[in-house]
Amino acid sequence: MRPTTKDLAKEAGVSLATVDRVLNGRPGVRNKTVEAVNAAIEKIGFVRNLSAANLAKGKQYRFRFMLPAHGDQFLGELRARIDEANQGLGVEGMVLSHQEVSHSDPHLIAETLSQIGPDKVDGVALMAPESPQVRDAALRLKERGVHVVHLISGKQQAGDFDFVGIDNQSAGATAARLLGRFNCRKEGKVVVIAETMNARDSLERRKGFDMVLTRDYPHLSALPSLETYGDPRRTRDVIANVLRNNADVVGVYIMSSEAKPALDALAAESDPQSLIVVAHELTSRTRDALMSGEADALIAQNPGHLVRSAVRLLRAHCDNRSVVKSQEVIRIEILIKENLSV
Amino acid sequence: MRPTTKDLAKEAGVSLATVDRVLNGRPGVRNKTVEAVNAAIEKIGFVRNLSAANLAKGKQYRFRFMLPAHGDQFLGELRARIDEANQGLGVEGMVLSHQEVSHSDPHLIAETLSQIGPDKVDGVALMAPESPQVRDAALRLKERGVHVVHLISGKQQAGDFDFVGIDNQSAGATAARLLGRFNCRKEGKVVVIAETMNARDSLERRKGFDMVLTRDYPHLSALPSLETYGDPRRTRDVIANVLRNNADVVGVYIMSSEAKPALDALAAESDPQSLIVVAHELTSRTRDALMSGEADALIAQNPGHLVRSAVRLLRAHCDNRSVVKSQEVIRIEILIKENLSV
DNA sequence: TTGAAAGCGCTAACAA
DNA sequence: TTGTTAGCGCTTTCAA
Secondary structure, X not given: XXXXXXXXXXXXXXXXXXXXXXXXXXXXXXXXXXXXXXXXXXXXXXXXXXXXXXXXXXXXXEEEEEEXXXXXXXXXXXXXXXXXXXXXXXXXXXXXXXXXXXXXXXXXXXXXXXXXXXXXXXXXXXXXXXXXXXXXXXXXXXXXXXXXXXXXXOOOOOOOOEEEOOOHHHHHHHHHHHHHHHHOOOOEEEEEEEOOOOOHHHHHHHHHHHHHHHHHOOOEEEXXXXXXXXXXXXXXXXXXXXXXXXXXXXXXXXXXXXXXXXXXXXXXXXXXXXXXXXXXXXXXXXXXXXXXXXOOEEEEOXXXXXXXXXXXHHHHHHHOOOOOHHXXXXXXXXXXXXXXXX | OOXXXXXXHHHHOOOHHHHHHHHOOOOOOOHHHHHHHHHHHHHHOOOOOHHHHHHHHOOOEEEEEEEEOOOOHHXXXXXXXXXXXXXXXXXXXXXXXXXXXXXXXXXXXXXXXXXXXXXXXXXXXXXOOOOHHHHHHHXXXXXXXXXXXXXXXXXXXXXXXXXXXXXXXXXXXXXXXXXXXXXXXXXXXXXXXXXXXXXXXXXXXXXXXXXXXXXXXXXXXXXXXXXXXXXXXXXXXXXXXXXXXXXXXXXXXXXXXXXXXXXXXXXXXXXXXXXXXXXXXXXXXXHHHHHHOOOOEEEXXXXXXXXXXXXXXXXXXXXXXXXXXXXXXOOOEEEOHHHOOO
């Protein structure tokens, strides 16, 4: 049997209460006693039973996903996975929720974050574009004792917070490689479509894309990124325009995670079957596109994995545990017709 | 607060013990009482606290992975992921172990399974080729009260056991599509290399492969599958031989999950850079091959996901819970140089 | 600065 | 067929 706090107390020659105080780093214990307990922990190889601790504390882990208010397809998937995970995780004493906030104004996001406290929530998975306001609000949230991880948006380099999501530069590079290889040495232009180039995500995707395309496929030249601002009408206009002005377009890279407007516009303004089209994320629309030949490949991050990874990280933070980092890397998935599965 | 067994007992007008008996389906309760308790459960929306139950029972979930004794690369990965998961899962009261057994003799596998009982293990994730002996042994294991899921090998169609792994026919189809698209309409032959064609996995991969290749790439013709029996020497011989007899080989599909022998042989007997090579699974050798250009794409199942999914399924079986099936689908990953990540 | 004792939600003898 | 009670490993008053 694994040693318990009782064994530990006996070994250290102190009471259960003192053991508990040491284990939880509570004050009011003599330094010497602390050392004695720690020595005993080493000696008998004590490991805490967190379930029992949570039971005694009556503790639940309450995690909140902060998501953008706009965007229906990919975000719908994400919300569905959160709800799904919530079902399964209830067993383990975790409660997930999600809250929507418009991404148009950083102040609004910061304001929303400032309303959250440790009384309501133990951790937040924050999907929001980088900005000083949000950064500050997140830091203050952390100070108030609410754990934070960044989700999908924001920078992945180790900063103040863990990051859950794909490496966007590699994602862009992957898109370029697929476009290049699928295209078979035909010369021409490549259209790049983004919602906005103000977000770090888009910039990094573009950077990775250009790097591979210019180095390995000099016969392909990528046009300047088109910005759609998520507006279907504008999307159609810019796409119609670029196709009118460039007769030799051979490929399209749809960079934004909501690909529907661009795919719809392409279908209306051209014959996408004759173009190599690479888009992001698996949604009902991109799935259809793949099946119909409108799109040739998708670059995706699995929303289920995103959710579970965020939860594992938040949980680890709450318990003051470390995680196996390699287990939390979100893979850049390449999806074609054949490996869609289900 | 969530209602507890106490609330439930009060509501149903019975004692805690009776509530417990009903919750656990134990005998010795009048039908009428059972109904009363069930009604109360509905009424107050009672959900069981499994952690508390496990604590009271002193229960640990002990899961055993049964793996083939041979195979170093992919299996090494798998074992590493099991050990890794074991670290993290200890917190939740689960203990993972793995046991190796030679795949050469179905009787030996069956024999090994027959030694396992509910005293040692609560669930088994079984990786073994299909055979009547193994099937029987697994069924008897289940009867003895040990939960079983099939891992990687075996049939994925809903049978007596859950299956954790990729759809092999789709995997083969994916390989063919990549070979076809990467090859750019050059005519020629495709070499297919397997460990053995006696395993269902290989047959299904080949089936999916041929389906796509013959339908969509008639200018490519796949040669009969070469069997290596996992022997490096033989591997080299058959590959040297096939290359000698076919001047117009343009692509290679390495079907087995241990790709190293075939990759090594290809490197020795040809210029793999000029061939389109698709292999299975991400290992140190296939990773190198991707980076060096020896291989153009990998079809992979993520060993970490395999392990965690198997654990979730076994755990759900133990608790008599249902799982979200869509969450347990193992994706067929396409890996190229750019999306290797880490 | 320390300890004794009650209790978290559930299970399992034992008694009735 | 049902209930009483002690206890799982840990936390948390309250008292010393």
